[in-house]
Amino acid sequence: MSIDPSTRRPPPPRSALTLRLVLATFGLVISCVAVALFVDQDLPPAPIAIAAVLAIIAAVDLVIVIRRKLHGEPG
Template sequence: MAGRKPRARGGAPPGYRMRHDERWAAVTNQYGVPPPPRSALTLRLILATFGLLVCAAAAIVFALLDLPLPLILVAALLAVVAAVDLVVITRRKLHGEPG
């Protein structure tokens, strides 16, 4: 075993993965209560904006190319869903929800 580095006294070997108990202890406070979950609202805002732009552009391009109506409606419906999601995210951010 000439290639192995000696491990520090009481320390974990390189590449050691923590057990569940140790991971839990790393995320809990002094009373053993985990922090409240945080929503990734900013990421969701970016993804909803991207979805709105892409789906709205796709619906317009599909309509200009005279593609079948169901395809245009699906793209338009997804754009509406993204717009509603943007409204929900904006309201949650305005009410002070972190994320």
């Protein structure tokens, strides 16, 4: 990282939105598969609920990242 000599401040940080997009997609797919497998195996509701909550979190993150990318944020 180079420092601008006129202001002596580093450049503004850049967000890794593409990486977040890939990771959120991966998390959503894995969580949905886990929910399907847990339901198929007749497991207690707790692991199913945990996997479902993780899928919801990944889906929300995916929506946020897509909106930020559509608004022109770099990354």
